[in-house]
Amino acid sequence: MTQFRLGRLSAALAVVALVFAGCAQQGTAGPTTGPSEAGATPLPGTGKTVNIAINPWVGYEANAAVVAYILEEKLGYTVVKKNLAEQVSWEGFPTGEVDVILENWGHDDLKAKYIDTDKTAQSAGELGVTGIIGWYVPAWMKEEYPDIDDWQNLNKYADLFKTSESGDKGQLLDGDPSYVTNDVALVKNLELNFEVVVGGSEAALITSFQQATTQKTPLLAYFYDPQWAWAQPPLVDEPLVRIKLPEYTAGCDADPEAVACDYPPYILDKIVSTTFATEGGAAYELIKNFKWTNLDQSTVSELIANQGMTAEDAGKKWVDEHEAIWQAWMP
Structure with a gap:
């Protein structure tokens, strides 16, 4: 009985040895389906x-x-x-x-x-x-005041835009204070009876235009494209109207303090x-x-x-x- 078990064990071990030998031989032949994970080429940014x-x-x-x-x-x-x-x-x-x-x-x-x-x-x-910067009013203002989109007519409508922050002048609302803007110089050099008021952020600027459109409140503000809000209600249904400033010509904005022209396309x-x-x-x-x-x-x-x-x-x-x-x- 003991000899039979030992014999069977020896046979089993021999089979296992053959299997491992076969695996070892197969391994020396190299991979057949591509590099192993450990040997894969690292991505170019690894560690950077x-x-x-x-x-x-x-x-x-x-x-x-x-x-x-x-x-x-x-x-x-x-x-x-x-x-x-x-x-x-x-x-x-x-x-x-x-x-x-x-x-x-x-x-x-x-x-x-x-x-x-x-x-x-x-x-x-x-x-x-392509970046576009300009001054805009809600669509309803253009309908009610047809000539309001010409900068030369802004002063006669300045009272419409007065706020507690602009005092006795009309308010021109700007966005984040770090944005590219010539607005202070433009107001001064075009002799407009307006005060530039900083809204503080892009979100505040968008909200102001959305509310001015839906609530029919006057607003003159800096705005720009590309801008997701143009393609969403209410602005997609009632697009803002851009104010026509003096035409941009090459070099007209070279002196930041003397700017008296529109923004260029960027x-x-x-x-x-x-x-x-x-x-x-x-x-x-x-x-x-x-x-x-x-x-x-x-x-x-x-x-x-x-x-x-x-x-x-x-x-x-x-x-x-x-x-x-x-x-x-x-x-």
Whole structure:
């Protein structure tokens, strides 16, 4: 009985040995279906960080949502977003605190300093988005006062726009104090009986126009495109009316204190630190290639501002639905 058990055990061990030998031989032949997980090529961004400035408007946040998602999920980078005003963002280039500004509105003075003189920054190409800035009134005001959209007639309507903050003058409402604006100089140089009042944020500006439209209250304010609110009620049904300021001509805004003309159309571009341009690798290539439309941006902006999505979820949704577009940006 004992001998039989030992014999059966010996036979079993022999079979196991043959199986292991076969596995070992198979292993020496190399994998047949591709590299093992341990030997997989790491993503280009593994262990690397990209510092992106986030300026205070939702369209900018939309740019960053999409770029950050691709950098992290497709290229393996760690992205650090830094909430900064526009000028402060530029100041981060020489210190290394900022690698990228994804949406730059003009700023010829900052370009002269950081790109031309200090050479700590450079353009990474156009964003593909055209920026428009102007003064607007609700549609109902144009219907009731047909000539109100001409700047030369604003003074006769100034009383309509008086508020507790503007005193005995009409109010011209501006947005975030860090935004690109010539409004104080324009009011002075066009001799308008108005006071520029800062609303404090993009959200406050949008709410003011929505309420002025639905409640039929007078409002003259700074506004811009791209902007998700244009495509949503009530503004989609009753579009704001732009005030005709003196026509923009090249150089008419060269002296900020002497500006007496309309805003130009802004061909928005991306700015990166010189260090990032030379050492940023795949991340720099992606950002240089990143180019989309006003509609693309407004689509993501609306998800964040109006549908309550996080920037991360909005970025993922757009990327999932537009692979043909973003694949063209990949390094």
